[in-house]
Amino acid sequence: MLLSIRSLTKRFPGTLALDDVRFDLKAGEVHALLGENGAGKSTLIKCLTGAYRPDGGDITLDGEKISPRSTSEAQELGIGTVYQEVNLLPNLTVAQNLCFGREPRRMGMIQTRAMTRQADAMLEAYGLDIDVTRDLGLYSVAIQQIVAIARAVALSGKVLILDEPTASLDAREVEMLFEVVRGLREKGLGIVFVSHFLDQVFELSDRVTVLRNGRHVVTEDIAELDRVKLIEHMLGHALETEVDDHATPHDDSAPKRPEMLKFRQMGRAGVVHPFDLDVRQGEVVGLAGLLGSGRTESAEFLFGLRSGGTATDTDGDVPLDTPRKAIAAGFGFAPEDRKTDGIVADLSVRENIALALQAARGWARPIPRAEQARLADMYIERLDIRTSDAEKRVGELSGGNQQKVVLARWLAMNPRFLILDEPTRGIDVGAHAEILRLIHELTAEGMALLVISSELDELIAVSDRVIVVRDRRHVAELTGSDIRTDTIVHAIAHRDDIGEVA
Ligand SMILES: Nc1ncnc2c1ncn2[C@@H]1O[C@H](COP(=O)(O)OP(=O)(O)OP(=O)(O)O)[C@@H](O)[C@H]1O
Ligand SMILES: [Mg+2]
Known part of the structure; x- marks a missing residue:
């Protein structure tokens, strides 16, 4: 066995994050680590990488007991990690990132040419032929991810840990990453793979370990x-109640709902080709398209984060020059990159949920603490946010639960038009179904939603209408029985046999 974990225990105030957990990793296998949000996956990994000190248990690598005290010590021992957020420096060149801390030097001076050669050689093994003298930040997330892997493998070389590495990649990029991972498996590395995408788990993994509430399940x-068995292990009970029963086939006879918002000529040349959009009360508009196709940018125009275009409702003009005005007009936007735009890690769950509502009301009229607490408790229950209580710092929640807090914050404002960019990314199967159900409840109350998602099944299940974005243009609009995987894929892949809109 390459890596063995026995009786691993990790306590946080009020939480037993890992309780007597065991885990084995063989050389030459991809081992998926699964579990609901808050199950303990990231905590286990952080114990392996020296980011956390376990309270008890043994970690054995290559027959020797280890207890890494820092990520660099773990790396020296042979354990490298790549996180969802690429932990490299975008303003340094690719070569500088790859060689950082071990630059070839002569008399103390960094040898740039030697470094470039070294970096080229490192990437060649991954079939990546890019200019390593350019800044890393100029390349796509997928390429940055592979550079991060190349660095981790070069530094460590025995165990590679991937914690939700594919969350911000599109389908082609995921395939590219998987090729790299398969190559490393062939070379005999042991790979730990954390993901909420079960398709990917089945495609890539050899073995699976499930955690639940900090315990080893299987x-x-x-x-x-x-799939069903796996999900049941994660949830700890039979599946029936969890599957999404709203995925009814779309029919063409659905009655038209009252009009709510009319957007005209939204967009700007070079960002998104200007588009028109009418949104009706209680309607869910889905935005499909590859990453980088202009989906998020479209949403940014609708929310006043970018300017271009006009909006009107039944009362007249809706000014949208800034997000503040958009919020005042009853718009909400839960962005994709919640790490930077979303949560305030140092504030409590209660404060985070109350934040947007407070901003909308104006800071001169503070929301009474009791009302904040009431709101927080309601959404903790409604979204099943796993936290010991509403006063816990959001930074101490698991990744998926942090996302639910961001969602709760926007729901608390009761917007009439809410934009959700990848609402279920990083969220486990149970919560996933819960969020889809919530979307249906909200629209029944008249709220209109714009949902951006890379998961077509999800988009098809929730949307009344799907707009396909390709190369920064809205290229197709599908309604009723035309909302199907094949029609969406065709439009994404540029097949002109479907109705194109300008
Ligand atoms: N730094 C911390 N301080 C306090 N509690 C923490 C801390 N880190 C994690 N926890 C708690 O430990 C438990 C396990 O969290 P962990 O991040 O390991 O979950 P996860 O399985 O990675 O979930 P997700 O899929 O949402 O990322 C959660 O209850 C979480 O709130
Ligand atoms: Mg996690």
Whole structure:
């Protein structure tokens, strides 16, 4: 066994994050680590990488007990990690990132040419032929991810840990990353793979370990498991109540709802080709398209984060020059990159949920603490946010639960038009179904939603209308029985046999 974990325990105030957990990793396998939000996956990984000190248990690598005290010590021992947010420096060149801390030097001077050669050689093994003298930040997230892997493998070389590495990649990029991972498996590395995308788990993994509430539930060959069994292990009970029963086929006879908002000529040349959009009360408009196609930028125009275009409602003009005005007009926007735009890690769950509502009311009229607490408790229950209480710092919640807090914050404002960019990314299966159900409840109350999602099944399940964005243009609009995977994929992949809109 390459890596063995026995009786691993990690306590946080009020939480037993890991309780007597065992985990084994063989050389030459991809081992998926699964579990609901807050199950303990990231905590286990942080114990391995020296970011956390476990309270008890043993970690054995290559037959020797280890207890890494820092990520660099873990790296020296052979354990490298790549997180969802690329932990490299975008303003340094690719070569500088790859060689950082071990630059070839002569008399103390960094040898730039030697460094470039070294970096080229490192990337060649991954089939990546890019200019390593350019800034890393100029390349796509997928390429940055692979550079991060190349660095981690070069530094460590025994165990590679991938914590939700694919969350911000599109389908082609995921395939590219998986090729790299398969190559490393062939070379005999042990790879730990954390993901909420079950398709990817089945595609890439050899074995699976499920955690639940900080405990080991099962370890099994992937061939022995089907989807339903796997989900039941994660949830700890049978599935029936969790599956999304709203995915009814779309029919063409649905009655038209009252008009709410009319957007005209939204966009700007070079960002998104100007588009028109009418939104009706209680309607869910889906935005489909590859990453970088202009989906998020479209949303940014609708929310006043970018200017271009006009909006009107039944009362007249809706000024949208700034997000503040958009919020005042009853708009909300839960962005994709919640790490930077979303939560305030040092504030409590209660404060985070009350934040947007407070901003909308104006800081001169503070929301009474009791009302904040009431709101927080309501959304903790409604979204099943796993926290010991509303006063916990958001930074101490698991990644998926932090996302639910961001969602709660916007819902608390009761907007009439809410934009959700990748609302279920990083969220586990149970909460996923819960959020889809919530979307249906909200629209029944008249709220209109614009949902951006890379998961077509999800988009098809929630949308009354799907707009496909390709190369920064809205290229197709699908309604009723035309909302299907094949029609969306065709439009994304540029097949002109479907109705194109200007
Ligand atoms: N620094 C911390 N301080 C306090 N509690 C923490 C801290 N880090 C994690 N926890 C708690 O430990 C538990 C496990 O969290 P962890 O981040 O390991 O979950 P996860 O399985 O990675 O979930 P997700 O899928 O949402 O990322 C959660 O209850 C979380 O609130
Ligand atoms: Mg996590």
